[in-house]
Amino acid sequence: MEMNRRKFLKLGTAAVAGLGVAAASSNPAVAxxxxxxxxxxxxxxxxxxxxxxxDMKKMDEATLNRCVEACHKYHNVPNIDTQxxxxxxxxxxxxxxxxxxxxxxxxxxxxxxxxxxxxCNHCAEPVCVRVCPVKATFMNAQGVVGMDxxxxxGCRNCMAACPYGARSFNYKNPRLYLDEINPTYPTRMKGVVxxxxxxxxxLAVGELPLCVExxxxxxxxxxxxxPNSAVSKxxxxxxxxxxxxxxxTKPKVYYIV
Amino acid sequence: xIEKALVKRTSKAYWAWIAFLAALFAVGFAAYIYQMVNGFxxxxxxxxxxxxxxxxxxTFFVGVAAGGVMIVLPYYLHNVKEFGRITVVxxxxxxxxxxxxxxxxVVDIGSPMxxxxxxxxxxxxxxxxxxxTVLPIYLILNIxxxxxxxxxxxxGVKYGKIVKALAVFSIPFAFSIHIVTAWLxxxxxxxxxxxxAMLPAKFLAGAFATGPALIILICFILxxxxxxxAGKTAIDRLATTVxxxxxxxxFMVICEFFTAFYSNVPSHxxxxxxxxxxxxxxxxxxxxxxxFLVLVVVTLVIMIPRQTRxxxxxxxxxxxxxxxxMYIEKGLTFVIGGLSETPFGTIAPYxxxxxxxxxxxxxxxxxxxxxxxxxxxxxxxxxxxxxGAFPQExxxxxxxxxxxxxxxxxxxVEEVKAPAAEAAPEEA
Numbered sequence: 001m002e003m004n005r006r007k008f009l010k011l012g013t014a015a016v017a018g019l020g021v022a023a024a025s026s027n028p029a030v031a032x033x034x035x036x037x038x039x040x041x042x043x044x045x046x047x048x049x050x051x052x053x054x055d056m057k058k059m060d061e062a063t064l065n066r067c068v069e070a071c072h073k074y075h076n077v078p079n080i081d082t083q084x085x086x087x088x089x090x091x092x093x094x095x096x097x098x099x100x101x102x103x104x105x106x107x108x109x110x111x112x113x114x115x116x117x118x119x120c121n122h123c124a125e126p127v128c129v130r131v132c133p134v135k136a137t138f139m140n141a142q143g144v145v146g147m148d149x150x151x152x153x154g155c156r157n158c159m160a161a162c163p164y165g166a167r168s169f170n171y172k173n174p175r176l177y178l179d180e181i182n183p184t185y186p187t188r189m190k191g192v193v194x195x196x197x198x199x200x201x202x203l204a205v206g207e208l209p210l211c212v213e214x215x216x217x218x219x220x221x222x223x224x225x226x227p228n229s230a231v232s233k234x235x236x237x238x239x240x241x242x243x244x245x246x247x248x249t250k251p252k253v254y255y256i257v
Numbered sequence: 258x259i260e261k262a263l264v265k266r267t268s269k270a271y272w273a274w275i276a277f278l279a280a281l282f283a284v285g286f287a288a289y290i291y292q293m294v295n296g297f298x299x300x301x302x303x304x305x306x307x308x309x310x311x312x313x314x315x316t317f318f319v320g321v322a323a324g325g326v327m328i329v330l331p332y333y334l335h336n337v338k339e340f341g342r343i344t345v346v347x348x349x350x351x352x353x354x355x356x357x358x359x360x361x362x363v364v365d366i367g368s369p370m371x372x373x374x375x376x377x378x379x380x381x382x383x384x385x386x387x388x389x390t391v392l393p394i395y396l397i398l399n400i401x402x403x404x405x406x407x408x409x410x411x412x413g414v415k416y417g418k419i420v421k422a423l424a425v426f427s428i429p430f431a432f433s434i435h436i437v438t439a440w441l442x443x444x445x446x447x448x449x450x451x452x453x454a455m456l457p458a459k460f461l462a463g464a465f466a467t468g469p470a471l472i473i474l475i476c477f478i479l480x481x482x483x484x485x486x487a488g489k490t491a492i493d494r495l496a497t498t499v500x501x502x503x504x505x506x507x508f509m510v511i512c513e514f515f516t517a518f519y520s521n522v523p524s525h526x527x528x529x530x531x532x533x534x535x536x537x538x539x540x541x542x543x544x545x546x547x548x549f550l551v552l553v554v555v556t557l558v559i560m561i562p563r564q565t566r567x568x569x570x571x572x573x574x575x576x577x578x579x580x581x582x583m584y585i586e587k588g589l590t591f592v593i594g595g596l597s598e599t600p601f602g603t604i605a606p607y608x609x610x611x612x613x614x615x616x617x618x619x620x621x622x623x624x625x626x627x628x629x630x631x632x633x634x635x636x637x638x639x640x641x642x643x644x645g646a647f648p649q650e651x652x653x654x655x656x657x658x659x660x661x662x663x664x665x666x667x668x669x670v671e672e673v674k675a676p677a678a679e680a681a682p683e684e685a
């Protein structure tokens with residue numbers, strides 16, 4: 001049943017499934033995972049499932065800001081500063097907001113107000129993918145939940161469904177809120193939903209996500225299916241938290257607190 | 258047959274009403290263009306509350322459309338003959354209601370030019386996809402059935418077997434449109450106001466109160482304007498339906514309060530607290546919910562005792578209160594209330610904007626316009642063919658009346674005065 005649905009959800013993932021360019025990688029972990037050809041992997045679930053550990057002992061405010069800036073600049077995320085209409089892929093949120101089920105009344109402010117890096121959890125059971133009426137949001141072969149912004153009709157069902165508030169809708173024309181445009185990544189039009197894509201366009205050519213590069217060791221990224229990967233070891237050796245595990249979404253972002 | 262609504266027995270007041278609605282629709286359309294040019298930031302919706310007034314109205318009007326089945330089902334399945342005169346009212350009510358519901362989806366879509374992707378990339382695991390399937394089917398069925406039933410009446414014959422088969426076929430669709438709309442919400446894991454198995458049942462019960470209440474009101478209005486008589490037994494039966502369905506709905510609302518507040522789980526209580534009492538300092542919907550509570554009491558007091566329910570003055574008030582209270586509960590506050598608690602445990606406020614209201618008014622105007630034309634058609638056909646619905650008119654005198662009308666219009670003065678010439682007032 002689960003495999004069937006996965007198979008089903010993989011329609012339209014062909015572009016990201018192409019994994020033929022291992023040589024270009026500067027990172028051995030990614031290079032090791034990126035093997036095989038497009039033909040072999042198309043339509044099949046890859047052995048690799050990307051996951052992320054965010055080490056909050058190492059992640060400070062400055063690092064977080066660097067990650068946010070690098071990501072938003074690269075992905076042409078518009079800089080709209082009203083809370084109502086803003087678009088964000090990665091941002092800082094307090095412990096109280098991020099882990100609302102773990103907070104108790106007497107918790108000290110210094111813990112409640114700790115700033116945590118927030119991104120899409122790339123759930124193994126994503127609600128957004130389940131509710132999307134056009135398969136504009138989908139899970140690719142490596143478990144990354146992606147967005148086809150050309151197909152998105154802007155119904156915002158995924159935003160109502162996402163238990164993590166990871167999604168943004170272009171309430172305004174995003175092109176008016178870009179200081180400079182990165183020509184290697186598409187810009188969007190108003191009326192579509194967007195979110196973090198785990199830098200799947202970079203993973204496809206053997207590069208690490210931008211936030212991982214910027215964080216300098218505070219974020220560990222890799223294959224959570226491989227017990228010997230750095231990310232699996234970090235999960236095994238540390239006390240980690242995940243957001244709202246009681247909802248059955250199975251997030252793939254872990255936090256070392 | 259449709260020409261009867263346009264040329265026969267029309268009055269200046271009728272055309273003025275149609276022109277007024279068309280003008281309102283044009284205003285709404287202009288507001289929609291404004292929204293599409295400027296983006297959805299001109300509405301009250303936000304990153305946190307991604308569905309607002311439009312989807313709320315969609316939900317409510319799907320309910321109105323489904324409510325008509327409370328006439329169609331007893332008439333076609335249980336042979337309740339009293340409803341024979343007004344089944345077509347139920348079927349025709351569903352047409353503008355679904356058109357409105359569909360338009361509320363269209364104006365809510367951020368990229369409407371890509372709307373047909375819903376059919377191109379048909380995705381059965383999405384509930385929205387099912388909404389896009391059953392709503393058009395129910396619309397088409399109601400157009401076919403309603404038109405053919407009235408056409409048969411117009412020709413003085415009984416409708417065909419296929420029409421009856423389609424009418425019966427439309428009954429499960431009436432239920433399904435509202436069930437699917439409820440499942441749109443009831444399957445979202447982190448929205449506790451939505452996440453209840455009670456939701457489809459509550460929606461259906463609410464619809465079965467709102468639909469018949471509106472049909473009673475329409476019958477009263479048609480009676481005032483044209484003398485159309487739905488029949489006392491039909492109205493009384495419908496009123497009983499409203500009484501039961503409304504009481505069931507309020508029971509389910511109470512059940513939600515019980516589960517939320519007895520269990521004391523904060524996220525279950527959040528939406529109800531926000532709507533009825535204010536939460537985290539946000540209380541913008543509290544006055545509206547107080548109006549809702551008053552209307553609930555008024556409805557129950559009028560609709561439950563038989564003496565008040567069969568008093569047609571009070572029944573009109575009761576039905577209006579039932580309709581308005583469900584409009585507040587389902588149309589205005591359900592969606593926004595459910596989304597008000599963000600995934601971060603905070604409360605996001607919702608401020609309705611002028612363009613949003615104008616677009617809603619425009620869709621209402623179009624719905625009223627379609628309804629006016631369809632009900633005009635019903636009245637004209639019934640006036641011509643089914644004198645039973647117009648007891649104040651005398652069949653024998655009818656030809657003389659037309660002669661008199663013709664003479665009057667052409668300035669012909671006759672010696673013999675037609676008996677019904679000055680009676681039978683034109684509809685206002």
